[in-house]
Amino acid sequence: xxxxxxxxxxxxxxxxxxxxxxxxxxxxxxxxxxxxxxxxxxxxxxxxxxxxxxxxxxxxxxxxxxxxxxxxxxxxxxxxxxxxxxxxxxxxxxxxxxxxxxxxxxxxxxxxxxxxxxxxxxxxxxxxxxxxxxxxxxxxxxxxxxxxxxxxxxxxxxxxxxxxxxxxxxxxxxxxxxxxxxxxxxxxxxxxxxxxxxxxxxxxxxxxxxxxxxxxxxxxxxxxxxxxxxxxxxxxxxxxxxxxxxxxxxxxxxxxxxxxxxxxxxxxxxxxxxxxxxxxxxxxxxxxxxxxxxxxxxxxxxxxxxxxxxxxxxxxxxxxxxxxxxxxxxxxxxxxxxxxxxxxxxxxxxxxxxxxxxxxxxxxxxxxxxxxxxxxxxxxxxxxxxxxxxxxxxxxxxxxx
Amino acid sequence: xxxxxxxxxxxxxxxxxxxxxxxxxxxxxxxxxxxxxxxxxxxxxxxxxxxxxxxxxxxxxxxxxxxxxxxxxxxxxxxxxxxxxxxxxxxxxxxxxxxxxxxxxxxxxxxxxxxxxxxxxxxxxxxxxxxxxxxxxxxxxxxxxxxxxxxxxxxxxxxxxxxxxxxxxxxxxxxxxxxxxxxxxxxxxxxxxxxxxxxxxxxxxxxxxxxxxxxxxxxxxxxxxxxxxxxxxxxxxxxxxxxxxxxxxxxxxxxxxxxxxxxxxxxxxxxxxxxxxxxxxxxxxxxxxxxxxxxxxxxxxxxxxxxxxxxxxxxxxxxxxxxxxxxxxxxxxxxxxxxxxxxxxxxxxxxxxxxxxxxxxxxxxxxxxxxxxxxxxxxxxxxxxxxxxxxxxxxxxxxxx
Numbered sequence: 001x002x003x004x005x006x007x008x009x010x011x012x013x014x015x016x017x018x019x020x021x022x023x024x025x026x027x028x029x030x031x032x033x034x035x036x037x038x039x040x041x042x043x044x045x046x047x048x049x050x051x052x053x054x055x056x057x058x059x060x061x062x063x064x065x066x067x068x069x070x071x072x073x074x075x076x077x078x079x080x081x082x083x084x085x086x087x088x089x090x091x092x093x094x095x096x097x098x099x100x101x102x103x104x105x106x107x108x109x110x111x112x113x114x115x116x117x118x119x120x121x122x123x124x125x126x127x128x129x130x131x132x133x134x135x136x137x138x139x140x141x142x143x144x145x146x147x148x149x150x151x152x153x154x155x156x157x158x159x160x161x162x163x164x165x166x167x168x169x170x171x172x173x174x175x176x177x178x179x180x181x182x183x184x185x186x187x188x189x190x191x192x193x194x195x196x197x198x199x200x201x202x203x204x205x206x207x208x209x210x211x212x213x214x215x216x217x218x219x220x221x222x223x224x225x226x227x228x229x230x231x232x233x234x235x236x237x238x239x240x241x242x243x244x245x246x247x248x249x250x251x252x253x254x255x256x257x258x259x260x261x262x263x264x265x266x267x268x269x270x271x272x273x274x275x276x277x278x279x280x281x282x283x284x285x286x287x288x289x290x291x292x293x294x295x296x297x298x299x300x301x302x303x304x305x306x307x308x309x310x311x312x313x314x315x316x317x318x319x320x321x322x323x324x325x326x327x328x329x330x331x332x333x334x335x336x337x338x339x340x341x342x343x344x345x346x347x348x349x350x351x352x353x354x355x356x357x358x359x360x361x362x363x364x365x366x367x368x369x370x371x372x373x374x375x376x377x378x379x380x381x382x383x384x385x386x387x388x389x390x391x392x393x394x395x396x397x398x399x400x401x
Numbered sequence: 402x403x404x405x406x407x408x409x410x411x412x413x414x415x416x417x418x419x420x421x422x423x424x425x426x427x428x429x430x431x432x433x434x435x436x437x438x439x440x441x442x443x444x445x446x447x448x449x450x451x452x453x454x455x456x457x458x459x460x461x462x463x464x465x466x467x468x469x470x471x472x473x474x475x476x477x478x479x480x481x482x483x484x485x486x487x488x489x490x491x492x493x494x495x496x497x498x499x500x501x502x503x504x505x506x507x508x509x510x511x512x513x514x515x516x517x518x519x520x521x522x523x524x525x526x527x528x529x530x531x532x533x534x535x536x537x538x539x540x541x542x543x544x545x546x547x548x549x550x551x552x553x554x555x556x557x558x559x560x561x562x563x564x565x566x567x568x569x570x571x572x573x574x575x576x577x578x579x580x581x582x583x584x585x586x587x588x589x590x591x592x593x594x595x596x597x598x599x600x601x602x603x604x605x606x607x608x609x610x611x612x613x614x615x616x617x618x619x620x621x622x623x624x625x626x627x628x629x630x631x632x633x634x635x636x637x638x639x640x641x642x643x644x645x646x647x648x649x650x651x652x653x654x655x656x657x658x659x660x661x662x663x664x665x666x667x668x669x670x671x672x673x674x675x676x677x678x679x680x681x682x683x684x685x686x687x688x689x690x691x692x693x694x695x696x697x698x699x700x701x702x703x704x705x706x707x708x709x710x711x712x713x714x715x716x717x718x719x720x721x722x723x724x725x726x727x728x729x730x731x732x733x734x735x736x737x738x739x740x741x742x743x744x745x746x747x748x749x750x751x752x753x754x755x756x757x758x759x760x761x762x763x764x765x766x767x768x769x770x771x772x773x774x775x776x777x778x779x780x781x782x783x784x785x786x787x788x789x790x791x792x793x794x795x796x797x798x799x800x801x802x
Contacts, residue, residue: 001463005483052433360429360749362771376771378780380464387465391748398746399462400469400482401489
């Protein structure tokens with residue numbers, strides 16, 4: 001539903017919703033006729049919860065669409081990822097915990113290699129190590145631009161973030177990466193009137209960077225793309241009436257949650273059990289909890305089927321700690337599929353289960369892709385899950401008389 | 402589909418469609434792992450029809466949305482309830498069989514109590530009995546307003562309907578109910594230019610009502626809300642090419658059907674069997690029949706699981722009378738769920754079955770919520786059922802060459 005429509009139906013309640021997002025959870029069998037990572041995992045607690053839940057398959061963006069982390073999360077958070085977009089520059093900044101202000105323009109940067117004529121010879125500068133990146137970033141930090149603050153931050157390998165902070169900076173800027181070798185980097189063009197100031201400043205930054213890096217081959221030039229400002233997103237409080245907290249280890253997911261006005265709780269450690277400890281400690285202070293498990297996705301990206309199944313088992317072992325808190329609604333799902341077979345994000349819908357006292361359980365005692373395909377939620381868009389979760393939490397009133 | 406799209410595909414045919422709407426049919430088990438009202442009912446005829454039908458679960462408005470009777474019915478009638486809305490004043494007037502004209506503005510009225518300073522002390526005037534309501538309505542009927550006819554009609558307890566009939570009356574009017582005690586009723590404000598005349602008239606009505614009711618404590622004042630005109634709805638004939646009849650006992654449902662241009666047939670009695678008698682008698686004269694069963698909803702609202710199951714059994718016993726008429730398409734469904742467990746309308750999708758010679762039956766020999774979750778219709782919006790029913794009635798031609 002449209003947010004305006006939904007907002008009018010939200011009523012105050014004391015109920016609590018917990019949403020567990022196992023990143024990249026959806027999978028594929030390695031062999032035809034085999035089981036997926038989730039179906040292979042030994043997960044007695046998830047299966048027992050499934051028996052009291054309603055199951056379904058959710059398309060994070062739409063049928064056939066493989067989502068990035070941003071759109072995948074926006075979907076399961078209840079935001080239509082085709083309407084709300086987060087620029088790559090912003091995601092990259094969120095990913096390193098950079099605190100973006102409302103007037104900042106962020107871009108994703110690559111160090112690259114150019115020849116004497118200035119033509120690109122390597123778009124990633126031979127994948128220089130992060131240590132060298134840090135040294136080069138120190139050099140770029142000496143660049144000053146009139147009337148704006150300049151931030152340059154190392155991400156990893158050949159990647160960095162550029163942020164310009166100042167008044168009147170638009171983000172409708174073309175990219176400098178020509179996406180092929182043998183030609184020079186492109187100048188930045190303003191694609192709207194109010195981005196002309198930004199374009200001039202960025203081109204000046206690039207000119208200075210070119211001079212400063214001239215003798216630093218292979219990293220003797222930069223490419224910039226994904227110029228974007230912090231998007232103004234309606235918050236969880238505004239849209240759903242929820243006082244929401246995020247429990248996530250990786251900066252990008254904390255950043256995404258922050259964009260939606262969630263309070264990001266700090267996690268003392270990287271284990272799933274650490275996240276559940278934070279959940280327990282903060283249980284009384286919020287009415288929505290997003291708990292993110294990253295390592296299912298990492299294992300999928302590495303093509304490590306067994307490790308991915310093992311991460312699911314780790315989560316399963318922690319699940320009773322959540323259930324002991326007596327949540328009114330539990331959603332277990334994912335932002336997208338990352339089958340180990342494909343070693344990448346994929347288009348496959350994600351298995352979802354939703355537990356509540358009133359969920360109309362479909363009596364399927366297994367949480368898995370094919371079990372979910374038979375479930376009572378049917379096949380839906382991820383963005384439709386939040387209204388169902390709110391309804392099950394008795395937080396939506398009747399529409400119309 | 403959009404109506405314009407569908408209208409272009411409608412072709413004349415002699416086939417007949419019967420739609421049985423069991424109000425509030427969808428339910429929940431009382432105990433985890435148990436059966437719903439529908440699943441518990443002994444209903445051999447519905448189950449036998451299910452075996453020849455295609456099943457599914459329909460969201461009347463959207464996932465997570467609990468619909469009122471108006472939106473719920475519009476959905477199963479094929480109208481998008483988020484696009485076509487019916488004001489509360491109109492629904493209230495329909496509910497007492499008041500014949501609304503195209504120039505009428507209707508409002509829902511409450512008798513209320515105010516203190517000497519005019520501040521509200523009870524928004525429902527101590528829930529006065531209907532008999533007293535009738536006496537007070539007679540008093541309000543003495544009010545005359547310049548250039549318009551005034552109708553005041555008792556609904557029940559403290560509720561009445563006010564209708565102004567005349568030229569140039571807009572319905573963009575604010576409500577007088579401040580929704581809290583200790584403050585006076587609000588004046589009516591016009592929210593658009595063409596509603597200024599209405600606003601002035603309604604404020605004059607309120608001023609006179611205040612004087613007339615001054616010594617009638619506890620019902621010494623009125624509140625008005627939900628100002629609305631008869632919405633201009635495309636009719637069943639226009640949209641679907643159907644000559645439609647409605648068989649319903651309760652006024653509101655007859656009124657809803659009338660809004661869509663259905664002919665409302667009078668029912669001599671309140672039993673489900675009376676409705677089937679009307680169906681038989683009028684079978685040759687229409688090609689679409691809407692047959693409404695109210696008491697499933699009433700039982701659900703009362704939290705009476707067993708009585709709701711019993712109403713379903715009553716309907717089941719009558720079903721052979723419809724099948725004997727050899728309908729081409731039968732739709733059995735509902736406007737929304739009203740689980741006895743929740744004692745209210747709920748967000749749960751409604752079980753649907755659609756029978757025709759060409760329906761591609763899914764060979765599930767049970768009509769129930771969880772059976773429908775496995776059905777070939779999948780999970781859909783209620784508004785999508787009518788095109789499927791028309792197609793099964795061979796009343797839609799091919800789209801495109």
